Amino acid sequence: MAEKKVIDARGSFCPGPLMELIGWIKLADIGDELELLSSDKGSAEDVPEWVKKVGHEYLGSREEAGVWHIMVKKTK
Amino acid sequence: MKILIIGGGMGGTILANNLARRLTPELRSGKVKITMLTASEKHMYQPGLLYLAFGRVTPDELYKDQASLLEPGITLVVDPVEEFMLDDNRVKTKSGKTFDYDVLAIATGSRPVPELIPGLAEHSHTFYTEETALKMFHALRAFEGGRVVIAMGVPHKCPMAPLEITFMLHDYFKDRGMSDKVQLHYTYPIGRVHSLENVAKWAAPEFDRLGITYETLFNLKEVDGAAKVIRGEEGGETPYDLLISIPAHRGMEVIEKNKLGAGGWIPTNRQQLNMEGRSNVFILGDTTNIPISKAGSTAHFQADTLGENIAALYKLGAPVRDYDGKVFCFIEAGKDRATYAMFDYLNPPDPKPPTKAVHWFKMAYNKLYWISARGLL
Structure with missing residues (x-):
């Protein structure tokens, strides 16, 4: 059964939010939704770029109090 | 208690x-x-x-x-x-x-898990265990020239290792008089050459200066040992004669x-x-x-x-x-120069140009480690 997982990468300079997502998405099951929390505004651009390039589904993002919530669905 | x-x-x-x-x-x-x-x-x-x-x-x-x-x-x-x-x-x-x-x-x-990528354990050299580091030592000695590709999995232990191995390989082949026979090609999983933005800003021009080519947004998907090609999840592929890997890790x-x-x-x-x-x-x-x-x-x-x-x-x-x-990480920038990155949850690093002094301090730390482990340093 698909799950929804939160990856809290706030304050992560290294490995950083995108690398955190790349690592955790490998552990997820196909169909799982992952919500990446990032305090780096660059994540709002580089995460969707990578997700689309690899072929997962980008579900959208929103910013709340300086934290970007980026939603991704593992599709493969 | x-x-x-x-x-x-x-x-x-x-x-x-x-x-x-x-x-x-x-x-x-x-x-x-x-x-x-x-x-x-x-x-x-x-x-x-x-x-x-x-x-x-x-x-x-x-x-x-x-x-x-x-x-x-x-x-x-x-x-x-x-x-x-x-x-x-x-x-x-x-x-x-x-x-x-x-x-x-x-x-x-944590432990390296190269077996998660098809072909990686069989066709790449790595240095994360004594056995594989020794094997890599002999492979480097036997290498006569060609395209050396550095590739990695996520997450990996020691975030500076990809850069360090690349710079050290450059100086290793240079010292052996093989610079004109070896092309180093570096790949990295995200859209710049290192996760730390300031480290990437320093390392990319260094690669350019040394003639090291690189491509970003490259996440290893498989190694085709017969064709001597690695393929990435993003759809790209690159050929190699010698493949050096930093494997993904698991707990x-x-x-x-x-x-x-x-x-x-x-x-x-x-x-x-x-x-x-x-x-x-x-x-x-x-x-x-x-x-x-x-x-x-x-x-x-x-x-x-x-x-x-x-x-x-x-x-x-x-x-x-x-x-x-x-976090404090030394960064070897070759055989005899190094810099470092120090950062915490709130403050990113600001690495300085590499010096011989920092390299020699790293050499000293390799011995001082045993004092550090005892909790004295």
Whole structure:
């Protein structure tokens, strides 16, 4: 059964939010939704770029109090 | 108070020694007991493997007896844990013994898992174990020229390793008079050459200056050993004559088997370092799921924090400080120059141009490590 997982990468300079997502998405099951929390505004651009390039589904993002919530669905 | 430390790597060893110093009278009187359970009677200086791959150290220089590193009063038991019974404050070891505790610290570390990428273990060279570093040493000596590709999995231990191995390979082939026969090609998983933006801003021009080519947004999907090509999840592929890899890592199997955390990474409070939902279980080093570098310095600084806090729990009944996310990484920029990156949860690093002085300090630290593990540095 698909799950929804939160990856809290706030304050992560290294490995950083995108690398955190790349690592955790490998552990997820196909169909799982992952919500990446990032305090780096660059994540709002580089995460969707990578997700689309690899072929997962980008579900959208929103910013709340300086934290970007980026939603991704593992599709493969 | 019974303090049980699982793991005899850098984090577990520094924590045990830190606690033993803070609680010496209590250890002598028997009011406090510190026990370390570990899988090996030998302690390895893991960063030394990078130098072993180039023949700049020998295997015997990387090891000391674990017992020789521990303060008097610490009980060392070489018997790895197989079962965690956290609700009962107890663990069970491979030999079948059980150990109970009042405070538990888990520092079991991580392991390379090249087998997760088809073809990687068979067709690439890496330096994350003594065996593979020695194999890489001989492969480099036998290499007669061609395209050397550096590729990696995520997450990996030592975030500077991809850059360091690349710069050191450059100088290695240059010293052997092979610069005109070797093309180094670096790949990296995200859209710049290193996760730390300021490090990437320094490293990319260095690659350009040295003639090292690179491509970003390249996540290893498979290695085709017959065609001598690696393919990325993003759809790209690149040929190689010699493939050097930094494999993806996972936490130890015992963590996954006991369902303490997906991937072997235990959910950990990033300031207090307690396992989420447990006030008497602390996690340090690679074993945490905290989104910071899996590096020896991380384990070291977390051990310092936990040493102070666990001693304070006994003496004051409450912890006294937070871990601030501090990490310090040397960055070898070749055979004889180095810089460093220091950062925490709030402050990014600002690496300076590499110098010989920092390289020689790193060389000195490779020896000073044994003092550091004893908790004296």
